[in-house]
Amino acid sequence: MSIEELIEREEGFEKAQRSVKRTTSPILATLYPREEGSIFENRFLMVSFFPGRFEIFKGILPPDLEVLDLGIKVHFVSVEDEDSGEIVNKMVLCPEETNEKFRRVYGAVGEFKGKCPLCEYAQEWWDRYNERRTQKGIKGLPTEEYRIAVQQDAMLQRYRSQARKFSAISRYMFAVFDLSKYEGKKPLDAEEYCEYQILFVPESVFSGIAGFVRSFVRSGIRFWDINSLHVVSIIRDTREGFPKVKYSVAVEPRPYVPSKELREYLEAKEIPDPSPLINSWTEVFVRKAIEREEDRLVAESREEGQRVSVEVQKRDEEVKQEVAQVQPGRLPPRGVTPRVESDVSVSKADVEPSQVRVESTRVSAEEVVKSVEERVTEESLGSPIRRRLRFTKDK
Numbered sequence: 001m002s003i004e005e006l007i008e009r010e011e012g013f014e015k016a017q018r019s020v021k022r023t024t025s026p027i028l029a030t031l032y033p034r035e036e037g038s039i040f041e042n043r044f045l046m047v048s049f050f051p052g053r054f055e056i057f058k059g060i061l062p063p064d065l066e067v068l069d070l071g072i073k074v075h076f077v078s079v080e081d082e083d084s085g086e087i088v089n090k091m092v093l094c095p096e097e098t099n100e101k102f103r104r105v106y107g108a109v110g111e112f113k114g115k116c117p118l119c120e121y122a123q124e125w126w127d128r129y130n131e132r133r134t135q136k137g138i139k140g141l142p143t144e145e146y147r148i149a150v151q152q153d154a155m156l157q158r159y160r161s162q163a164r165k166f167s168a169i170s171r172y173m174f175a176v177f178d179l180s181k182y183e184g185k186k187p188l189d190a191e192e193y194c195e196y197q198i199l200f201v202p203e204s205v206f207s208g209i210a211g212f213v214r215s216f217v218r219s220g221i222r223f224w225d226i227n228s229l230h231v232v233s234i235i236r237d238t239r240e241g242f243p244k245v246k247y248s249v250a251v252e253p254r255p256y257v258p259s260k261e262l263r264e265y266l267e268a269k270e271i272p273d274p275s276p277l278i279n280s281w282t283e284v285f286v287r288k289a290i291e292r293e294e295d296r297l298v299a300e301s302r303e304e305g306q307r308v309s310v311e312v313q314k315r316d317e318e319v320k321q322e323v324a325q326v327q328p329g330r331l332p333p334r335g336v337t338p339r340v341e342s343d344v345s346v347s348k349a350d351v352e353p354s355q356v357r358v359e360s361t362r363v364s365a366e367e368v369v370k371s372v373e374e375r376v377t378e379e380s381l382g383s384p385i386r387r388r389l390r391f392t393k394d395k
């Protein structure tokens with residue numbers, strides 16, 4: 001860090017330092033920037049915590065289990081918010097996958113009950129994906145060839161993205177104090193004071209932090225101990241737009257020395273219980289989410305179908321109009337250009353299929369034939385034209 005930056009940071013600290021206090025309802029910590037096209041360094045202090053004492057994990061994790069992070073498995077679903085009516089993205093705990101992880105990693109003492117309907121729904125999409133892969137005969141291709149094959153198949157891509165969207169993914173919980181907020185570099189969310197919060201991070205950020213844990217521990221430093229706090233920075237970069245969000249992690253080598261007020265607050269370690277913010281799934285909640293997704297898919301494919309049929313209709317309409325104008329005794333519009341004698345009917349060359357573009361779609365070709373047949377009688381045109389049009393129809 002340059003001296004200028006340091007001074008700027010110190011000044012910002014002086015001007016905007018906020019006060020600390022435990023507020024009643026928990027608010028999850030957030031990573032900035034929220035919007036696209038920006039980058040922000042989120043400075044946190046991290047402390048160890050006892051997840052088995054949080055309401056949601058009581059009876060499932062041992063109460064004396066002390067961790068720096070807790071890995072859980074979650075689904076993200078879009079549902080209508082009961083209060084605002086807006087569509088919000090909710091994180092729902094996956095019981096089956098979390099049980100599996102808790103057993104393996106933390107020696108769980110209990111487990112979440114129930115089969116996970118979201119996992120089942122995701123599996124339906126994976127099944128469709130696998131079936132199509134088999135149909136296409138691309139299973140087992142070398143990586144690069146496989147990637148290209150998937151890229152060329154819109155349906156395969158759609159199945160896979162739906163399957164991924166609903167599959168359970170890892171999230172890691174940390175108990176953090178947001179220094180960026182405390183230093184006035186970052187706006188407060190819904191909280192009034194700066195306080196301990198629970199931060200959920202994706203796998204990439206977790207492995208970055210885990211790397212620092214290993215290297216600091218080798219030097220005998222536990223940067224999450226109140227007596228040896230170091231700033232953990234999570235830099236979020238949205239400059240390439242969503243969903244290409246990049247993260248990088250850094251831990252400052254020098255310890256952070258808190259003010260007296262902050263030190264007292266941190267030492268008390270009153271970490272708010274985030275349980276109300278981690279949604280346990282309920283049958284109704286999940287069914288609503290799945291129904292909403294199905295509605296969305298139906299609407300999307302209807303829209304797609306409508307768009308195509310409008311295009312076909314429009315093209316048919318143009319073709320019909322052009323053909324309708326090629327009538328005995330009437331001058332054709334520009335662009336159709338048959339050679340019309342004032343007192344003779346249209347000759348076979350005048351309704352050359354290519355001129356009226358009847359081959360645009362099979363449907364429209366048929367309609368054109370029908371419309372021509374209706375309007376132009378055999379007597380007025382003679383037989384050659386009919387044969388010609390029939391030929392177009394059969395093509």
Ligand SMILES: [Zn+2]
Pocket residue numbers: 075094095096097116117118119120168
């Ligand atoms: Zn699940």
